[in-house]
Amino acid sequence: MSWVANVMISVGGVDNGQVEALSEWLRTAAPRRAQPEACGVGFLNLLTSTDTNQWGGWKHPECTVWAGALNHADLVALRHRVSEVPWREPNLVQLLIMDQEEGFFRMWMMRGGGLRQFAPLEPNEEDEGFYQDW
Template sequence: MSRIAEVIVLAQDADEVMRPLTRPDRTRTWVGCFSEMRPGGDWGFGWGAEFEHMSWRSGLLKHLESLPWPRPETVQVLIHDEEDDCFGLWMIHGGRLREVPLPHTRRAWWSGPPQEGYAPDPGILSRTDCGPVDWPEEIEGGDRSRPPAW
């Protein structure tokens, strides 16, 4: 299913860790490559990628959390799905990448079980300070029974 998402990885001292992710690799569960971002010079600790289909990004967070980060406390993953109002933030806590709740936002999922044959739904991150969040139908606190989309 087509649903474009942008992903930015920020991490200090991570050039060696991220280098393999800047090249295609058919053994990965996710499809794509990151490009290094070096705004204004030779300093930089960011990489970005765009994913055109939900299935192309399956397993990305699990892959990123498995990498030998030299400074895991600096790893931040920003994800903006085309349906989201803003970027969501994931950070490593307890060895896992977990979404960090942002003020004035709420992630909601479509009601009902995941659709067979489709990549898991990442939900929609909505700003709650810009008006009512009236779609998708929500279960209070989000439907945490869903498999992670990333």
């Protein structure tokens, strides 16, 4: 049986090498949530390459986004790994994770030398301060 987590990470273009290394860690060494001794949970693909742009529209995106569907990933270990990467442009790093059976992404950003969550723990439509009317 699988347990899927959808993961996206947006970085500055100078940090593509760091995401490639993160992807290789996910493929070969990342621990699994229920079996830490087992390694490898998937990998990330670049969605915004000028050669294979996966996005709609007539223009090329002005961001760099990688994504993957990870299986049995230890998401705490993933967040820890992302926080330890020597990012060249850390304030551009945005990590979005939607774990299985969740209906929305949670977002973390590098701030103050660490990875911090910038989304609620769970959506709460009763919280008037969370939403802004446009």
